[in-house]
Amino acid sequence: MSRFQPNRRQILAGLGLATGGLTLTACGLDGSTAFGQAGASSTLLIGSADFPESQLLAEIYAAALRQRDLEAQTLPGMGAREAYLGALQEGAVAVVPDYSGNLLLYLDSASRAQTAQEVMQALPGVLPQNLEALAPAPAENKDSLVMRADRARALGLESLADLAPLSGHLSLAAAPEFAERSYGLPGLKRVYDFEPSSFEPINDGGGPLTLAALREGQVDIVDLYSTDPALRSPEFLILQDPGHLILPQQILPLVHKRLVSLEAAQVLEEISALLTTEALMGLNERVVGAEKASPAQAASDWVGQVFPRDS
Amino acid sequence: MIFEKLWAWFSAPGAWTAPGGIWQRLAEHLAYSGLVLALASLLALPLGIWLGHRGRGEGPILALTGALRALPTLGLLTLLTLWLGLGLTAPVLALLALALAPLLSSAYAGVAHLDPALKQAALAQGMTGRQLLFQVELPLALPLIMGGLRNATLQVVATVPLLAYINLGGLGRYLIDGLALRDYTRMVAAVLLLALLALALDALLALAQRALTSPGIR
Known part of the structure; x- marks a missing residue:
């Protein structure tokens, strides 16, 4: 929050x-x-x-x-x-x-x-x-879990609900508080039964470092804001949230x-x-x-x- | 009240030994600091000592160390990480900029600014340039060089917490995560650990300096 x-x-x-x-x-x-x-x-x-x-x-x-x-x-x-x-x-x-x-x-x-x-x-x-x-x-303007569109397509992912079988296989980068907030890692585990293979805290609030890590393929999923202009690019895909994890x-x-x-x-x-x-x-x-x-x-x-x- | 919370934080089960616990963060902190200081010493000390021995390059050294000191580490870290991606290279380069300045200037000044009469006396006794460097100049310059190393160590240990801004560990994790979660107990604990670590390292280096310094100038 x-x-x-x-x-x-x-x-x-x-x-x-x-x-x-x-x-x-x-x-x-x-x-x-x-x-x-x-x-x-x-x-x-x-x-x-x-x-x-x-x-x-x-x-x-x-x-x-x-x-x-x-x-x-x-x-x-x-x-x-x-x-x-x-x-x-x-x-x-x-x-x-x-x-x-x-x-x-x-x-x-x-x-x-x-x-x-x-x-x-x-x-x-x-x-x-x-x-x-x-x-x-x-x-x-809310937290949005985003993947590279090509990677999501290759894995057949559209929504957070598809992540469970990949638990422990995809890495995630987000602001440090994501590790402990209810909408963050604990919520992903509770609502979608997903735990990332590694959590990379990046303290720039979904800024350029987070975006670059996703773009370069250093992490699989990142947490960005839904009004981030970068999300207009077809390069990225926002994972749907059918379980209402994110307020x-x-x-x-x-x-x-x-x-x-x-x-x-x-x-x-x-x-x-x-x-x-x-x-x-x-x-x-x-x-x-x-x-x-x-x-x-x-x-x-x-x-x-x-x-x-x-x- | 803050003391009770701190005590509870330090004595929580797993606070020291769990993954991401204090021992791990301390070890990471020491590893990053050690790596940067070792690289910086390898680069800066031979160069500074050699230039000091030859007695030239003072202008460029002053300009270079001044410029390095003026670089904001967080800005440099962000810029280099954008170029080089996540990983250890960008933060090590950013910290090198910080550590090089005190090492280079102290090594240069320690050797170059010795009393010229001492050098002349050594040469008059028939010492070679090499003997002059290793038997006269270096022992006399050692206190100043160690001062530079202690200075660099304090700066690096106090700046390594910035690495937690990107996805690295070290004691900075507690500071950055604590701020993000408004967990001020965690932040105070990190500050305490950092201060103790800096004092302990400085004390160790002070002892080393005393042991290495020639008895004649102690």
Whole structure:
């Protein structure tokens, strides 16, 4: 579940919380907080975690709101979930993008929800009173176990359920936490009766080293994120997950109820409905790929193309 | 409270002897460090001593060691692993860059910066260049060369944990995995083990240095 908040972020978040706490005490009762003026103006503040995709999503929400003549500003890089959820509850920001499965596990680590619907049904019961999860986008960014397509075809593999006979014969590379998390090696054993011949921990969060290890054939299976632009290549095949080992991670706008008008909430749900995993891959490619477009630029270009000015 | 957790971690069944246990990680750590230090010594010490003996090459050595010191090891490790793939070659090369600088500069400086009067005295007694090197320059330079080796050892032992960033072992496994799982007990335990290992190795090298140093300059 720490997929979206790699390690450095947790430390930064801790620092952020600490300094935020200090600033809050210092600011007193005038309604201003560490992250700006709370609820005083009609401008919606949209926060984000400090990794590129979250910032991109915040910019998409902001661009969509502006497209409908609502004022919106982004506050990128607020830190990990601990930090931005706290800010959202205080009303320092009105909206943050989040991922359904990880949000649920953060609020209720014992949750038994498995499907996307179950996750969305479980959320209202565990969210703090003043927060609401709006309708999720079809786009998902979740752990995906990936093989080289040629190798998978040669072995006749399409799904994790096909792996059992090959238990002990295929190697797997993933972030170190995969060895111990419930969706990781223990889950593969429990749900699919598969144990890799060797587990290679690579600490770049499904980044270039992990991808290179798969491409060069040094490992058979790797754990990547489903919005990784590399997955658009026919070179790779995502193994299906019929046993719901990996929790759905739909992207949703998480809002502070009193700060977001019905009109704004509607805009956020409309733009969410247009956001597919494929579209998000393309946007991620612009931001982290060779082009290095700013998240704001990529977001406003995309919103301008797909989102009509009038509903 | 942290002490209780640490105690529980160290005394858990299999903590020391299981696969991936402390003994295995220590052995891996020592093996990586030893390999890098041996290779770096083989490359840097003869070169540094020879250049120091000839008294030339100070400019290039300063430039080279300065540049090597400035290389960020994690960046180098990632870059080399992308080129060379997973395995031991990339991390050993990345660590070599770190270990070469202190060894090369101390070997050079130890020999080159001896009092010129000593060298002249040795030559005046009819010593050959070889005798000068092995009987005068090296014994006198030894404390400085050992200082370079101790310096390199500390740096390498403290940087080998980075290898756990890719799929290698060593005590860094506990640090990187602990951070990924937010298991801070495991991280503190790793830090403790690393600090103890570094101190123990430095003490050993200090003893070796004392034993090897000529009684006349002790």
